Amino acid sequence: MEADEATYEIIFSSCLEKLEKAGEPEQIKQYLMLALDKTLGKIKEGKLSPAMFPLVIAKDLKHEDLNLAYELAVICAFFHTAADLTDDVEDEAENNDLINKAGKSQAINLANKLLFISQQLINDLKIADKLKLYLLKMFSNTGNIMCNGQFYDIALTNTANNENIQINEISLINERKGGVELACFFAALPVAMDIESGDYYKLGIYYGALAQLFSDYFDIWCQPVSEDLLVLKNTMPVFSACNDPVFTEEIKTLLAGKNDLVNKQVILKRIIAKTKAVEEFEEYFKVCSLKINEQLQALPGLKILEGLVQELFNNCEALINTLYELRKSVAKKAKVKIYNFENSISMALDYLNTDNYFEDTWEVQRWGFLDEPKLIGNIFPPALIMETLLDAGIDIDDSLNYILSLKREKGWYYFSNTDKIPTDTDDLGQLLNLVGRTCSFKSYNLFRLPLKILELNLEESGRCPTWLADQDKFQKEDIENTWFGNECAGVMANLYYGLFLFNRERYKEKILKGIHYIISKFDPSKNNWTGSYYTNYYTFYLVSRLINAFKPNIGCLNLAKAKMRGEQKLNGSWNNSPQDTASVLLGLLTFKDIDQLVLKTGMIYLQETQKYDGSWEGENLFICPGKDGRMVYYNNPKVSSSFCLRALLQGQNKLNALQEEKREKVEKHRPLMKISEVQNAPVQLIY
Amino acid sequence: MENLRNLILSLALDNEEKIEKNIIEDETKVVKLFAI
Numbered sequence: 001m002e003a004d005e006a007t008y009e010i011i012f013s014s015c016l017e018k019l020e021k022a023g024e025p026e027q028i029k030q031y032l033m034l035a036l037d038k039t040l041g042k043i044k045e046g047k048l049s050p051a052m053f054p055l056v057i058a059k060d061l062k063h064e065d066l067n068l069a070y071e072l073a074v075i076c077a078f079f080h081t082a083a084d085l086t087d088d089v090e091d092e093a094e095n096n097d098l099i100n101k102a103g104k105s106q107a108i109n110l111a112n113k114l115l116f117i118s119q120q121l122i123n124d125l126k127i128a129d130k131l132k133l134y135l136l137k138m139f140s141n142t143g144n145i146m147c148n149g150q151f152y153d154i155a156l157t158n159t160a161n162n163e164n165i166q167i168n169e170i171s172l173i174n175e176r177k178g179g180v181e182l183a184c185f186f187a188a189l190p191v192a193m194d195i196e197s198g199d200y201y202k203l204g205i206y207y208g209a210l211a212q213l214f215s216d217y218f219d220i221w222c223q224p225v226s227e228d229l230l231v232l233k234n235t236m237p238v239f240s241a242c243n244d245p246v247f248t249e250e251i252k253t254l255l256a257g258k259n260d261l262v263n264k265q266v267i268l269k270r271i272i273a274k275t276k277a278v279e280e281f282e283e284y285f286k287v288c289s290l291k292i293n294e295q296l297q298a299l300p301g302l303k304i305l306e307g308l309v310q311e312l313f314n315n316c317e318a319l320i321n322t323l324y325e326l327r328k329s330v331a332k333k334a335k336v337k338i339y340n341f342e343n344s345i346s347m348a349l350d351y352l353n354t355d356n357y358f359e360d361t362w363e364v365q366r367w368g369f370l371d372e373p374k375l376i377g378n379i380f381p382p383a384l385i386m387e388t389l390l391d392a393g394i395d396i397d398d399s400l401n402y403i404l405s406l407k408r409e410k411g412w413y414y415f416s417n418t419d420k421i422p423t424d425t426d427d428l429g430q431l432l433n434l435v436g437r438t439c440s441f442k443s444y445n446l447f448r449l450p451l452k453i454l455e456l457n458l459e460e461s462g463r464c465p466t467w468l469a470d471q472d473k474f475q476k477e478d479i480e481n482t483w484f485g486n487e488c489a490g491v492m493a494n495l496y497y498g499l500f501l502f503n504r505e506r507y508k509e510k511i512l513k514g515i516h517y518i519i520s521k522f523d524p525s526k527n528n529w530t531g532s533y534y535t536n537y538y539t540f541y542l543v544s545r546l547i548n549a550f551k552p553n554i555g556c557l558n559l560a561k562a563k564m565r566g567e568q569k570l571n572g573s574w575n576n577s578p579q580d581t582a583s584v585l586l587g588l589l590t591f592k593d594i595d596q597l598v599l600k601t602g603m604i605y606l607q608e609t610q611k612y613d614g615s616w617e618g619e620n621l622f623i624c625p626g627k628d629g630r631m632v633y634y635n636n637p638k639v640s641s642s643f644c645l646r647a648l649l650q651g652q653n654k655l656n657a658l659q660e661e662k663r664e665k666v667e668k669h670r671p672l673m674k675i676s677e678v679q680n681a682p683v684q685l686i687y
Numbered sequence: 688m689e690n691l692r693n694l695i696l697s698l699a700l701d702n703e704e705k706i707e708k709n710i711i712e713d714e715t716k717v718v719k720l721f722a723i
Contacts, residue, residue, distance in 0.1 A: 221695045269699040315691065322692045326699050 008044040011051065012037070014074045018121060031110055032117075035098045039081045048308065051077035053185040057200070060302040061189075068127070072188045075121045079139060082114035083146055083181065090154055091231060115143065127192050134191050142184035149176025156234035158569045158576075160242075160252065160601075170239045171209070171284060178212030179205040203295035207309060210288045214316050217281055221269055221323070229259045229268055232570045236284070240277040242570070247275045249597055253339075256572030256601035257608030270330040278323045285316045339600065341652050344607045347614030348645040349392055352638060357402050358382035361638045365415070367627045375415040377624075379403045381639050383430040388642040390437055391649045400434055404443055410470050411450035422467040422474040422483065425495040426533075428454060432498030447502070454495075458510060462517030464492045466532070484631075485532030485623065489521055493542040500549055515547055522556040527563040533622040537580040540564055541587035548590040561591060568598060572605030579619040579640045581605055582647035589650050596658060603651045606644050615641045 015036050019029045042049040051073045058069035088096040089107050099107045122135045152173050156165070183204030190197035216235035220226045228235055232255060234242075241251045254268055292309055296302065354360075363377030382403060386396045406416040411423040412431060428450055435443050457468050457476070467483045469476040480486055496514040499507040523530050531539045540560055547557050564584050567574055574580045585602045588594050610616055618637035626632030 221698065222691070224698060266699060273699070318691045319695070322695045325692070326696060329696070329700055 004046070005044045007052070007055065008040055010070060011043070011073050011077060012040050014070060015040070015077060018074065018117070022117075022120075028110070028113075031098055031102055031106070032114065034101070035081050035085050035110060035114065036077055038097070039077050039084065049077075050080045050182065050185055053182065053204075054189045056304050056308070057186065057189050057302070060304050068125070068192055069189055071121070071125055072192060075118050075139075076185045076188065078114050078118035078121065079143070080181065080185075082111045082118065083143070085111040085114065087150065090150065091227070091233075093227070125192065128194070131192055131194055135188065138184055138187065138191060142180050145176050145180045149173050149180075153177065153233070156239075158232040158571055159234060160568050160570045165239075167236070167240065167243075167280060170234065170236050171213070174212040174216070174236075175205060175209040178215070179209035182208030182211070199295055199298045203292065203299065203305075206288050206291045206295065207312065210285065210292070210316065211312055213281065213284060213288075214312065214319065217319055217323075220272065221319070221326075224262055225260065225265055226268075229255075229265060232259070234570075236280055237272055237277040240280045241272045241275040244275040244277070247271065251275065252570070252597060252601055253604065255570050256604035258571070270326070273323045273326045273330065278320060278327065281316075281323075282320050285313075285320065289313055289316075339604060339607075341603055341607055341648050344610050344614075345392070345645065345648050345652065347610065348641055348648070349389075349394070349614075351614030352385060352642055352645065353389065353394060355398070357399055358385055358638065361385065361636045363415075363624060363634055365625065369625050370415075370418060370420045372415075372418055372420070374417070376417050377415050379406055379412055379416055380414060380427050380430060381634070381636060383427070383434060384639055385642040386434055387430070387437075388646040388649070390434070391646055396434070396438065397440075400438065400440065400443075404431070404435075404446055407446055407450075409449075410453060410472075411468075419473070422470065422479060423450065423453065424467055424491075425454065425457075425464055426466065426491045428468075429491070429495035429498035432495075432502040436498065436501030436503070455510075458514075460513075462510075462513030462515070463487065464495050464514055464517075466491045488532040488534070489518055489529040490531040490534040490539040490542045492518055493539075493546040497542070497546045497549065500546070511546075511550060515550060518543060518546070519554060519556060522560070524556075524559075527556075527559045529560070535580065535583070535620070537564075537574060537577075537583040537587075538621065541583045541590075544587040545590040548592075552592060561588065564588065565595070565598060568602065572601030572603075573609075574602075577619060578606055578609045578616045578644050579621070582643040585647040585651055586643070589647075589654055594654065596655070599651055599654060603648060603655075606648055610644070616644045 012033075016029075016033060019032060024032070039049055039051055043052060054069045054072035054076060055066065058066050063069065085096070085098065085107055087093075088099060089104050089111070093099065096107070098110065102110070118139065119136060122132055122139065125132055125135070149172075152169070156170075156173075183201045186204030186207075187197040187201040190200050213236060216228065216233075217237055219228045219235070220237055228238065232238065238255075242248060242255070244251070250271060254264070254271060259265060259268065296306060296309065299305075357378070358381065359378070361381040363381060365375040365377075366373070369375055382399060386399055389396050403412075406412060408416070408419055410419070412427045413419055413421055414424055414427055415421060432447070434440075435447070453468050453470055454464075456471065458464055465476075465479065465486045466488055467474070467479045467486055469479050485491075492514060496511045496518075500511055504511070518529070521529060526536070528536050529539050529543055530536065534542070544557060544561070547554055564574070564587065568584075569576065572581070574584045581602050585599065585606075588598065606616075615637050617640065618635045619640045620633030620635050621639060622634050623631050624634045
């Protein structure tokens with residue numbers, strides 16, 4: 001189509017006139033026109049706007065009076081703009097002028113308004129009431145179906161596990177979005193004129209679906225940075241590539257992490273062109289073009305529409321042929337990227353490894369909690385970090401001795417400078433963990449009384465309360481009635497794991513009881529444990545490492561594992577969160593077997609979300625008291641980073657071990673070489 | 688159609704540095720279509 005300034009002006013002015021006639025306030029009118037201009041501006045650029053189709057059909061039917069067609073074009077413009085604006089909010093589009101000016105909440109509100117206005121405008125048409133009703137019914141039905149299409153579009157974005165979804169369900173999304181919208185716009189004029197509209201509607205569905213599909217492929221290969229790849233929309237090319245058995249591992253590994261760099265996008269363009277994504281498009285195009293041609297035969301004489309159809313066919317063929325050509329060109333260009341996490345690990349260690357007793361992680365309450373001017377929580381957060389440093393082989397003696405020295409008479413208190421709270425099992429469990437692992441025998445005496453108090457609190461059922469009654473200042477009943485979160489699966493698991501590392505033989509029976517109690521608290525409706533303090537991802541880690549250390553292959557734990565595995569996103573993360581990703585990876589690593597692709601893609605996500613100073617963003621970890629009694633979350637970048645580092649350390653060890661296993665298998669089955677051959681053989685790196 | 692072919696191949700095959708410098712400003716000059 002040629003640029004059509006005149007048509008643009010007519011429709012644009014008509015939209016404005018409608019709003020002015022309705023008495024819309026100035027600011028609202030400006031925002032609505034800004035949104036509408038995204039739809040209509042295409043017309044003056046020579047692009048085809050969806051709003052144009054009533055006019056196209058009117059001209060094809062050689063109507064002299066185009067007024068009704070223009071009125072319908074305005075209605076289509078309002079309707080399409082409403083859908084497009086909502087789509088941009090849902091996709092978190094960065095280039096939508098209205099969203100950038102008015103914000104997302106207002107954009108959603110104005111999208112609804114645009115939709116309601118389109119309905120009012122149908123009612124204002126100068127046609128018979130029954131025809132208005134038919135139009136209202138058709139537009140409502142269209143919007144309804146489009147919402148279903150959008151539902152699956154959103155649900156499938158950034159999802160990794162699509163084994164149960166078939167390719168035709170992906171193409172159905174296109175039919176439910178672009179297809180039905182154009183079907184409605186194609187059929188609008190015939191319905192308004194009370195002529196048979198069925199064939200126009202069908203033509204619109206096939207044409208719209210094919211145009212939507214072309215747009216999805218265009219997005220990947222015809223833009224320097226594909227927005228669909230940025231957010232990992234499961235459009236047909238992405239879905240097909242991920243489900244091509246020859247390329248699944250390669251594609252999923254590449255899609256892990258962030259896709260915002262041009263370099264990575266170039267590699268993705270090349271690799272996806274090698275997959276059956278191209279064949280799927282070709283197949284769909286063949287089927288769709290046949291159906292479109294059949295419909296055109298049922299509607300002879302629509303010359304302009306035939307021209308638009310031919311243009312779309314030409315574009316599709318050109319794109320398909322070029323992708324085959326690209327495939328041949330990149331056949332020998334493929335680079336196999338070796339993922340190396342050493343630098344990430346080293347950066348994170350440097351960030352974490354300070355000698356100030358991790359003062360920047362202390363939870364300091366200054367607002368008068370417990371009527372104290374200042375409470376210092378300087379044991380638990382540093383102890384979490386120290387656990388990671390132990391994994392890295394770093395000497396933690398100084399830091400550990402410091403927190404051990406904070407012991408008061410009965411043991412260690414979360415706020416080390418007060419005994420107004422009971423001692424707790426989370427701090428105790430964490431310290432048992434560190435002392436057990438470092439075999440700090442000289443410190444064992446320090447635990448005599450705290451462990452005695454613990455044993456008095458452990459119940460026969462295996463239940464371990466969070467807060468410990470000392471039979472002196474704090475009594476059991478008072479604690480149960482007064483203190484928050486006295487039962488938490490995560491805290492219990494941490495305590496029992498600490499006992500396991502400290503002295504598994506002496507505490508074996510107690511630990512087993514504890515495990516049974518924790519298992520009894522499994523929530524089958526969530527396939528996980530619910531704790532009072534921690535996120536479900538961190539709780540999964542704490543429970544997994546305890547149970548797998550003692551009694552592997554427990555049914556409910558396997559269910560939790562399967563659920564976690566199923567929630568991994570296409571970018572390798574859980575919940576788009578580095579800390580949650582680290583927690584799940586750490587939990588999965590406690591099982592005998594871990595899917596290498598799950599591990600690798602999770603680690604890539606961690607690597608790519610690491611910041612330039614070696615840290616990760618701080619994320620909420622456990623509930624703590626906020627000002628004036630509010631419940632808030634403890635959140636510290638050093639502690640969150642320590643979990644991410646821990647996952648990379650343990651993950652790297654696992655990958656190295658798997659690589660070693662693979663190498664040994666290869667060696668075992670390799671035929672014996674002569675001495676001279678062995679000396680000259682190249683070193684083969686297998687990843 | 689030649690424009691579409693050139694666009695796809697240049698974005699996927701040209702070296703990465705060149706792609707960052709030659710920003711494609713307006714794909715509408717290359718292919719006339721509408722976004723749904």
